[in-house]
Amino acid sequence: MLDAVEWMTWLGMAAIAAPVLLVVFLGVCSLLEQRLSEQAINRSIQAAIGVGLLSSLGVLMLMLALGTRHVVVYVSEWVNTAGFHVAVKFVFDRLSVPFAILSFVLTGTIAVFGSRYLHREPGYNRFFVLYAVFLLGMIMAALAGTIETLFLGWELVGLSSALLVAFYQERPGPSRNGLWIWCVYRVSDAALLLAAVVLHHMTGEGDFDRLLGTGPWPAGRASVSGTQAFIVGVLLLVAAAGKSGLVPFSGWLPRAMEGPTPSSAVFYGALSVHLGAFLLLRVSSLLERSVWLCAVIVALGLLTAVLAYLAGSVQTDIKAALSFASLSQVGLIVAEVGLGFRYVALVHLLGHACLRTLQFVRAPTLLHDYHTLENAIGEHLPRPALPINHLIAEPVRLRLYRLALERGYLDSWLRSYVVVPFVCLFRYCDALERRWTDFLTGARSRESDEVKPIPPRIEELL
C-alpha cells in the first residue's frame, strides 16, 4: 500500500508525464504525417490536461492535509560525469503548485476555446502541436527543481511562442514578428544559460535547493555572497526581462499579437508573459542577498509599468492595448518581487493571469459587446479623459503622446543601434570576402549570384 509521500511522488510524476506524453503523441503523428481528426486532437489534449490538473490538485490536497511545504520528485540523473552533474528533478511547493495549476486551468480553458476558434483552419494540427509543446514547457518551468530543467521548459515556451506568432504563415508580417520575438528570446535564453553555468560553478550543481537554501519557498536562505548574487541576479534579470517583455525588450509584446487569439490569450495575457516574474520569484532568496540588485529590479519593474501604461493608452487595436495592459501589471509584479513582497506578487500574478485571459478571449467580440452595452444604455459609452491630463503642460503632454505612440522608442532604438550595425558589419565582411574570392579565383566566384530569388515553378522545370 502506498503511503502519502509515495502518493505525492506518483501524482507529481503524473502531472509531468501527462504533457510529455501529449507532445510525444501529437509530435510523432505529425512527423509521420498521420492526420488526426480535430476530435482526436481535442480529446488527447483534454485528457492530458485533465490528468495533469487532477494530479496537481491531488498533490496540493496531500500537501495541505499533511502540512508538507516542499515535495521533491526526483526523476533521474540526466548527466553525471566527473565535474559535471545535471539531475532531472521537480519541486512542488507554495510557488510551483499554484503556478502549475494555473497553467493547467488556463491552457485547458483556452484549448476548448481554441478548438472552436480554429475549427477547420488548415493549421489546426500545427497549432495544437505547438500548444502542447507550450504546455510542456510551462509545466517544466513551473515545477523545475534544477536550473537546467527550468531552462528546458524556458526554451520550449520560447520556441512555441515564436512559431505560434508566425502561425498565419501565408503573410510575411507574422513571420517577421515571429523572428523578432525569437531574437529577443535568444538573448533571454543566453542570459539564463550563462546564469545556469555560473550557478553550477558556485554550488557545484544546478539544484535550486543547493543554491537557494533548503528551506521551503519562500523561507530559503541563499548561500552565496552579495557580489555573486548580484552577478547571477543581473543575468537572471536579463533573462526575465526578455521573456516578460520588460524594458528594453518591451517592443516584442504587441508584435506577438499577430498570432491567433487563443495563443495570444494564454501566452501573452496569462502565462508566458509572467514567466520572467515567476523566475524572479523562484530565485527571490538569491535576490535578497543584494540590495542593489533589488533596487535595479524595482526600478526596471516600475519603468516598464509606466511605459506600458503610456503606450497602452494610445493603442487603437484591442489586442495591442491589452498586451500593454498586461505588461504594466507584469512590471508592477516585478517591482513587488524586488521589494520582497513575494506572496503579494504571487497572488497578483495569479489573479492578473485569469483576468487578462478572460479579456483576451472576449477581444474578438469587443465591438459586439460595446454595441450591446450602448444599445442597452441608449447612448455612446463615456470616454473620460485621463485624470492627470490637466496637470501636464501641453508640450510635455505632446512629447509623452509621441513617446507612447513610438512605444518608448525601444524597438527603433534596438533596430538602429543593434540590428542595423550588426547586419551592416557582416554584409560588409561578406562583400570583402566576395572580392577576395573573386581575386583568388580570377573570375566571378559565386554561382549563387545567378540564382533567382524565387525558384521557378516545378511545372516550368519539367
Place this chain on the structure above:
Amino acid sequence: MSPLPIPWLEAAIFLALTGAASISRLHNLNRAWHWGVAFTGAVFACTLLASLGFYLQVPAETDAGWCLQQYLFGRPYLGLDELNAPLVPAVALLHFLTAAATARTKMRSYSLTWSLSAEAIHLAKFACKEPAILVVLLAVGAVLPLVELVNRRRPTRLYVLHLLLFVSLMLAGWRLLVTAGGDASRTTAATIALLAAVLIRCGVVPAHCWLTDWFEHSSFGIALLYVLPLSGVYAAIRLVLPIAPDWVLQGIGLVSLITAIYAAGMALVQHEVRRFFAYLFLSHASLVLVGLELHTSVSLTGALSLWFSVMLSLGGFGLVLRALEGRFGRLMLLEHHGLYEHSPTLAVCFLLTGLASVGFPGTLGFAAADMLVDGAVTVNLFAGIAVVATAALNGIAVVRAYLLLFTGARHTSTVSLKIGLRERVVVLTLVALILGGGLVPQPGISSRQRAAEEILEERKGHSNASDRSYPCPPALSSKRCYRIHPTARRQNLSAIPSLLGWRYLAEASPTEKAVCTKSNERALEPVFAETYF
C-alpha cells in the same frame, strides 16, 4: 564462434574501395545508385560491428592469431579506441544515409564512386592513430574535392591554393618534427606549421574561403560528406594536441572563437541556402576546436560530444536542405518561399535538426553545449559568453532560414513535392538519433569522457617527458594490441624489460603475453619509443 573478432574495420575499407572501383564501371545511373546504396550499407554494417566489438571488449583479431594488417604491413596501423570507436560508424552512417536519400534528380551530380572513395579515406583516417600515416591520409583526402571540382568543370584555383598551403604546411611540420631531435625551437616551429595546416583544414578565419567556395561549386551531397566528419578536428587531436604547448592551444582557442562568432554572424546575413549552411557548419566546427583548446576534462568531453552531435544534426539538416534543392533547385534566402504546405515533415525535420545543432534542450547537442560553456566559463568568463553568444546567433540563423523557406504565400503545384519514403526514413533515422541521444545522453557522454581522459593523459604524459615527440606509437598502445594487467602496473616496469622493445603483441614472449589482458594500458604511457621516428 563470435563474428566480432573478424577484422571488420579493414573489411569496411576494402568494401568501400571495391565499391568505388565497381561502380565507376557502371553507366546506368539507377543501377549504380542501387549498388552504391548496397555498398555504403555494407560498409556501415562492418563499421558498426567493429565498433560493437570494441565496446564489448571482444579479443582483437591479433589474439585470434590472425591479423590482416599485420599480415599485409607487418604491424597494425588502424584500430579503434575510445575516441574513434563511435566516430567511424557515424561517418559510415552519413555516407549510407546520403546515398540512400539521393533523389533521382540528383543522381547525375552525386558521384557514388567519389563518395565511396572518400568514405574509404575517411574511415582509414579516423581509424589511424599513427601520425605519419595520418598525415599522408589527410593529404590524399584533401585532393578529393579537387577531383570533384575538375569533374564538374568548376573553378579550382582558389581550392588549389588552399590545398597547396595545407599540404605544404602539413608536410613541412611533419618533416621538422621528425628531424627535431629534441631541439625545442624546431619542435615549436613544427608544431606551429602543423597547427596552421590543421586550422586551414578546419577553415578558420581568414583561411575559410575554400569551404564556402566548395559549397558553391560542388554537389551538395558531396560537399556535405567531405566536411561533416570534421577531419581537421581529428587531425588536431592526433597531431597537435599531444605535443602543442599551452600557448599554442590558447592561440587555437582564440582564433577558433573568433571564427565561431564571425561565421555565426555571417550565417545570419547570407542570401543563399548553401552559403548559409557553410557558415553554420564553420561556426560549429570552430566551437568544437574551442572546446579542445580549453583542455579541461569537462570542456573536452563537451567538445567531443559536440563533434558527434554536429555530425548527426548538421548531417540531417544538410540532407533536408538537399531534399529541398532536389525539388526547387538552389534556394535564396531573400523572399518567403512558403514551402511548408508542400512538405510539413521536411519543415519539422529542418527545425529539429537545425535546433539540435545549436544545442536546443532535449536534443543531442544540449548536454554537449552545456558542458562546453561550463568548461569555457571555468577558464575564462568572456570565452563562456562568446560561446553562448555564438549559440544564440546560430539559433537565430536557423529560425530565420526556417521562416524564409517554409512560411510565405503557398503556391499550388500539380506535382507532389511531399517527402519521399527513402528521404523520410533517412531523416527520421537522424531525428530519432538526435532526440534519443538528447533524452538519454549519459552513455554518449560517458564514452566521450573516457576519450577525453585518454587525450588528456596522453598530453600529460607528453608534457612530463623530456623530449617533444609523440608518445609510444599510438598503434602500439591500441587496446587491440596489448594491455598490461593491473598487477603488472603496480610492479616496476623493469620487471618486464622487453616491454621497451615491443612492437606489437605477436612479438611478445609467452610470459609477457601472460601479463597482457584487457584492462589498463596506462602503464605503457611513460614508455617512449625512441626509435619511432
